[in-house]
Amino acid sequence: MSRDARQDGRRGGQAAVRAVGVLGVLVLLLGLPWGARARLPEPLATHWSGAHPDNSSSLTAAVLFPAGVWVVGAAVAEAVRWHGGEQARLWAAVATAFGGALLTGIQVSIVSANLDRPSWQEARPLGVEVALVLAAAVGSGLVAWRLARRGGPGPRPVTAADGPRLDLPDGQRAVWLSRAVNPWLGLLAAVAGLGAAGAALAGFAGLGGPSWAAAATLAVVALAGAACSSVQARVTEQGLTVAFGPLGRPSRHWAPEQIASARAEQRSPAEVGGWGYRLSGLGTTVMLRRGECLVISPREGTDFAVSVDDAERGAALLNALAARRNAAG
Template identity: 35%
Template sequence: MLFARWRDELPAELATHFSVGGEADGWTGPTAYVLISTALLLGLAAGWTAFVRRRYLWAAFATAGFAGGLLVQLLRANRVDEFEVVVFSPGMDLGVALAVAVVAAGAGWALTSLVPEEPPVPGQEGEDGPAADGPRLPLASGETARWSKDTGSRALTVLSVLALAAAPVTLLVATWPDALLGLLGLVIGVPGLALARVRVTVDRHGLTVRSALAPRPRVRVPLDGVEGASVREIDAVGDFGGWGYRVRAHRTGVVLRSGEALVVRRDGGREFAVTVPDARTAAALLNTLVERHGKV
């Protein structure tokens, strides 16, 4: 709407890339600007809608507010006379975008109450269902056990390394909007590489899933937060929409492939899944430890 309103005041080529000091050094045509900006906002909206739980929908509003604020500030910077230099003020303009994001997040949080509760996951059982009757690992009184296994995705490793390798080159040499590909490379490459290989551990502390390359990121489910563990065949795309750390309605997971997965039913009925070989042994030990913990 603002683009249409300011169209006659905008130059034939919009300044869309700026130096560290804020002076324009890259330009994009108006049609390309509109198409890319629209695709960016629609892509963000689709991603948040598909993969984010109801309680975090406020973050979708914040993201839209921040992105929209920057795009509007970019248009405002281009409303200059023919002989003026287009300047983008990073501090002020980012501050305005952050303020818009905060306001949008507040509106999103208030509107969340109008969104229906998420339906339960099909096949999710109560305490007397299969989760409660899951496998057990016999342990003698006073005996302890620990199970740990590394698992990873070669494809995710390769893609993450390529994304990280391409990111600095793109950011240094490309102009906007191509520079967005460099940022996208960082967004995909850093968490992708961290989760491309993980170590899954079941012991007296509960379930721990962490990057095999570093202490973080890490997901931990303590014993007193586990209601039961089972084994399930998982379709990475069909059940979780892809690979990596995934968030769906009533369930989260570290999904590196399709196939056998350890599925933990947590307090409140939520599920956490991790695809790992020998998941049956992990589930059996976890159920035994949870049972023993409950008797202490």
């Protein structure tokens, strides 16, 4: 598969994850009050003066108004993402994450405050919930900022000739960076994460005890899927670092003197036993997509391979750095 085809697939996977996120927030905004309608007053409190309710709305309005705001805001953000530059796409991601967390938090607070109350005037006062919702929204925006900045295009090749070993003059530094993304694992993580969030929010709102067990299970699935959905390989003077997941954690590192040799090799999931972090007769392989892999042979231990683009250039730089370090030693 060509690099352009892989990049097209990555963009399609990212779009699918965004769509799941938008639909997931919409389901939460509609489903939380509608699912609890038998336990809510009609109308219900939707505005507080200080800690006490001072205005109300019908259940229908409480369901549809935030959902409409979310749909319009998400559509505007997506239009900015497609027609704006890199900075516009970054801010669109931040605004979408902030708005989704804010609207969802407000909806959860409203449902929780009105739950099992005979009238909207007797809705529970809101206090610390406001600060928690704002903190969650700001935190979501910051996470989106970091993820959007890390989600740049694939490899940045070093400025030197191709080959099994680069000719690096003394004192010259070079950096090689490449990424690989499995959009389907990312989609699985997004769906499980939204399910975990929905179950946790239902628990916070008082809609059922079993929600916490479901939230914990789905959270584990989401974290595992996120950690296996992307990988980044980076070669510098300090050696090779392979970082997992959108946040780059966890990671593995090899110093140049720990590497006997590096090479590029074609591998498939069938050869290594499947997708993700695999152990086989070929050693350890991080298999996110079939094809070119960067393979190192450590001086101690088995081979380690990671499926990233431009693996031959990364291997050449690693060999040059290892040779330079061995000569200096």
